[in-house]
Amino acid sequence: MRHTIRFKYTMILIGVVASVIVASWIVINLCLEPYYMQSKQRTLIQSHNQLESQLFSDGTVTDETKMYLRRIKENYNIEIFLWDSSQNVLYSSSNADALKNGNDPLSYILGRQQTVQLLKSTDEYQINKTYDSNLEAYYMEMFSTYTGGSFSIMRVPLQSIEETVNLVNRFHIYIALGVAFIGIVAAWFLTKNMTAPILRLSSLADRMARLDFTAKYEGGDDNEIGILGQNMNHMSEQLEKTILELKTANLELKRDIEQKTKIDEMRQEFLSNVSHELKTPIALVQGYAEGLKEGISDDPESMEWYCDVIIDEAAKMNNMVKKLLTLNQIEAGREQISMEHFDLISMIEGVLNSYRILIEQKEAQVELHSPESLYIWADEYMAEEVIRNYVGNALNHLDGERKISITVERRDTKARIYVKNTGKPIPEEDIGRIWDKFYKVDKARTREYGGSGIGLSIVRAVMESHNCGYGVENQEDGVAFFCEFDCG
Template identity: 50%
Template sequence: MQGVYSRVVDICKNVDWNKMDSEQKDTIYDKLDQLSSNTNMSIYLVQIRVYQGSGDIAELAYVYPSDSERLQQVTKNQLDKYVKSIYFGQKLDDNCKIITQTANYSMYNVYDTRVDSNFLELTGKMPDNYWIYLRSNYQSIQESAGVSNQFMLYVGMIVMIAGVFIMYFVSNQYTKPILRLAAHAKNMQKLDFSTRYKDNRDDEIGVLGNSMNALSDRLEKTISELKTANNELKLDLQRRSEQEQMRQEFLANVSHELKTPIALIQGYAEGLQENINDDAESREFYCEVIVDEADKMNKMVKKLLSLNQLEFGNDQVHFEHFDLRSVIQSIVNSSDILFRQKEVTLSYHPDEEPIMVWADEYMIEEVVSNYVSNALNHVKYENKIEIKTIRKGDRVCTSVFNTGDPIPEEDMDKIWSKFYKVDKARTREYGGNGIGLSIVKAVMDAHNQKFGVKNYDNGVEFWFELDVKSVD
């Protein structure tokens, strides 16, 4: 209300109401009408003359607006109270309470019994006995304020709900990518590099996601290389350990194999030196034992050297065409005296046509010789040995079967190892050292061909395969 009073004073400033023409008055009235309409407040401009003795209003002339006589009478009654209070200190009635009072204006809270409503009223003096009288329904102001507050409450609730949704939407735009980045980081912590950050963003989060993807790729590659290097190192250490174990086993086996013949040679040599037996027959026997044991050691050393060259690739495989039938027949002929000594029945029926194979003739001869020698050393019961060659398309399978005891199942894979003997007592009896089948394995591995052994109820069969090559 004080603001309205100030604006009315500004509008009426330096105005001479007696000298104004109608156009000037209309301009001022329009401004006051607009102000009254905008503020929902009644505005009155009146000229009052007061009797100094009684304080009664001697003259009241309305400058603005031209109200009806009833409203002018109400205004006059109210102004009469205020004038007497201001000029003569007359006490206002209980329905009128001063809110604010200054040198220029006074503001009151008035209860009007005629309309049963509260009003805010302001009276202020201007030059030349002009007064400003402002009147506003206080109850309507309260109702308007209540409506305004309720409206603001609804608007505030709508804005708050909308703000929550907007904040949720906006925050999701940032929190979801961050949560995906956090999940990506946790997977990287678990060394799981299969996930990737896939959002296409140009902001800092997108840059961070792309950097994490690049880091994940680099870590995956580095860890993969480390695992590969670690596995290779493990394999290398394992190979070294196996080689060391093989070396120790080899030395132990060689020492064991050489110990008996050396002991025999030493014993019989000392007997000859000390002339334990003077007769020529005993000395001849001693010499035969020494020569026999030395021959066994010589053969074993040669086999070991041959096996060592095969295993370490020092002995090159010289492939050539040759007749396998001739190789087998040659070994059969050279072993004929052994077959007759052991009373072995040999079954071998060579093909009428040559069996031309592509292999190293010397090595294959060694394989067949070892198979035949092994069969002679283990043949029993019916004393039968059977040698067969069976064509299978572009391959030929050669097998050597001997009657006797089957090989125990737990020893089937071990018989190809150096110095391994199924029956150690029997092996020593015929002078075996467990190297022959190891040479077979090394030769067939060098040729990249199949070989093996098969048990039957009445004996054992050893076999190997070779490629058959036609000769133009």
């Protein structure tokens, strides 16, 4: 609290008010009496000059002069005694019986008064501060001489100035207390109004430090604080914009790093899978070729079997390389999609005809449930690759009743194809991974029919390049793969 701006401003304002009160008390006590004395001197001198102009050269006092002298008495509380050159009383503003009885005026003055201080003296008058022992009071007294020999005494009591100073001091105490109270209250509210915008700016800066840029300074002041608030609003907007750009750049960089990491992992995985997939057929080809070269068997039938194995393994490697090239071209976007409008049913029947021999060898029962024709929009070659991989996959995993059911349905603007085969379901933990390259649920069985684990990866790449849906479902008696194409 002691270190807050509000507390410091309040103390400063209280100090200023206290300083003004003390300074005014000092000025009153030191300057009021001298100022009063100077003012009375000027009044006496002015009265002397006016009386000089009122008197005739023979010292005669007219009614007009007496009227003037009474006004001086009433207005300035000045006692006036006027004598002629023969010391006869011409005018007295108070009881002057002692003078009327023929007493010497100088004796009268000296008998009652004692000069305390000479204030001013000229050829025409002398001003003294005197003490009247009878009245026990101080006076400012002027002894003046005029043309024609007349002279006067003018005096004004000084008791009033002392009373005035004492009264002013007492009144000043009450005023000071009131002003001090009002000053403290005013200082408190004034500093509150002064520091409130600063506190709002402090809160705004704190929220900005916590990256909360929704806070804005809403003060409408046109002073320096208002300008600072507007600048902070502008700074907040710029910081928000800059941080947003940095976050965007950071996300892009993070995605690039993740993509690079993913590519590196895919490259390593690809090399590992390719080397693994090629290791067995190459070893077989090498082994049988070395056997033929070394003449392990002279039996023509055995030699032919060796050659058949070599040819079969070479065909498998060739097929895998072709699929890898196809998949790579589709994923890299180098395989241009040529959209065509063709009959899906005719294309499916053509795929089944190409698999006719294999279907007979597998003793499979194939059923096609579809309309007579259904035209779709797709790349015909890629769409055929999808159907071919689905049918081939179904034949390779056929079991149980050994049935394959191909169903084609139209759903609004989409044509959905189901390829279902009876057999074992896919384990739930493997369903999300069967679309990955080289992933095999049953590696022994895949090796048995010469699968490479690339077919379903080609399906995913084709369907995603067409922005169409695809997937797999475990059913009660088998597995059903599906895909969709636009037919609107």
